[in-house]
Amino acid sequence: MLEQRNLARVDSYLRTGRTLFRTMHKAELYSSSHGLQKRDAAHALTEYLDHMTWRPGDRVLDVGCGPGFVTAQELMPRLPQDFAILVGTDVSHAMVQHATSTYVQPKLKFAHLDISSTHIDKELWEPGFDKIFSFYCLHWIPDQRTAVNNIYHLLRPAGEALVLLMAKCPVFNVYTAQSNKPKWQQYMKDASRYISPYHQLKDPKSEFINIVEDVGFHVVDCDCRQNKFNYGTLERLKDAIKAVNPFMDRIPEELQEEYLNDCLSEARRIKCTESNNNVEEVTTVSYDIIVAHIKKP
Ligand SMILES: C[S@@+](CC[C@H](N)C(=O)[O-])C[C@H]1O[C@@H](n2cnc3c(N)ncnc32)[C@H](O)[C@@H]1O
Structure with a gap:
């Protein structure tokens, strides 16, 4: 029933040309399978935080905070003690709810914010923020300029942002392949909307720099780097796919295991994981x- 309702919504949104805003919402599942995202956010924070200019009373925003772990356990402990407030935000109400009830600290708040929206109520966010962080969120948004522009306007003058997003990932090739199969086609009509806008580009870094500079940012540093992550077991890899896969809710429950197994076979087929029948290589993903x-003048 639920899947049927979800499918009907996809059709209606596709017909009207609007975007069905279905992101991740499985807070518990994501929390137990976010090793890759957690590791990379921690690395980026260690690398960049000391290069930012910190002042007493800085107001800090985290865009796309998911279940709040990275905000509360990776970002907050690294902030200078005299920051004023840290606000974790997400478009998913389920994620915001989970974060709010899990991480309770005096200077930490969680709130709903769709960073892709063309009409963010700026008054709601007054007096703006001095630092904005965003980990593994922005590639969910097809209209990068709008998202970057929103970050720009949420920052106060001389504010800085540290963003980390997926540029290329074999999982996106799996989405395309699955969406072309008769069995899964009906559940994945809008698959292209969930592929990083940088995935097909030769030079994602230049494209990203063009966008942020057009919006008005000064680029302090920008890097496009290849990483690898080993999930250890096929079960953990499957859980990670399940946690971020936006199509699962549309697939009838009795077909979900088959769909996931088919995703894994497809991943192997297109050599997305480095398979040599060696489990460690099968569970390793390169992206x-x-x-x-970036800094606002
Ligand atoms: C992979 S999770 C990352 C969560 C967290 N930052 C971390 O590193 O663990 C991506 C999050 O971005 C959120 N997201 C996607 N589109 C968004 C948007 N337009 N505005 C705000 N959040 C968004 C999703 O709901 C999801 O919780």
Whole structure:
């Protein structure tokens, strides 16, 4: 029933040309399978935080905070003690709810914010923020300019942002392949909307720099780097796919295991994982991320 309702919504959104805003919402599942995201956010923070200019009373925003772990356990402990407030935000109400009830600290708040929106109520966010962080969120948004522009306007003058997003990932090739199969086609009509806007580009870094500079940012540093992550077991890899796969809710429950197994076979087929019948290689994923430290004049 639920899947049917979800499918009907996809059709209606596709017909009207609007985007069905279905992101991740499985807070518990994501929390137990976010090793890759957690590791990369921690690395970026260690690398860039000391290069930012910190002042007493800085207001800090985390865009796309998911279940709040990275905000509360990776970002907050690294902030200078005299920061004023840290606000974790997400478009998913389920994620915001989970974060709010899990991480309770005096200077930490969680709130709903769709960073892709063309009409963010700026008054709601007054007096703006001095630092904005965003880990593994921006590649969910097809209209990068709008998202970057929103970050720009949420920052106060001389504010800085550190963003990390997925540029290229074999999982996106799996989405395309699955969406072309008769069995899964009906559940994945809008698959292209969930592929990183940088995935097909030769030079994701230049494209990202063009966008942020057009919006008005000064680029302090921007890197597009290849990373690898080993999930250890096929079960953990499957859980990670399940946690971020936006199509699962549309697939009838009795077909979900088959769909996931088919995703894994497809991944092997297109050599997305480095399979040599060696479990460690099968569970290792290579992907490219953009990490950028940008500043508002
Ligand atoms: C992979 S999770 C990353 C969560 C967290 N930052 C971390 O590193 O663990 C991506 C999050 O971005 C959120 N997201 C996607 N599109 C968004 C948007 N337009 N505005 C705000 N959050 C968004 C999703 O709901 C999801 O919780």
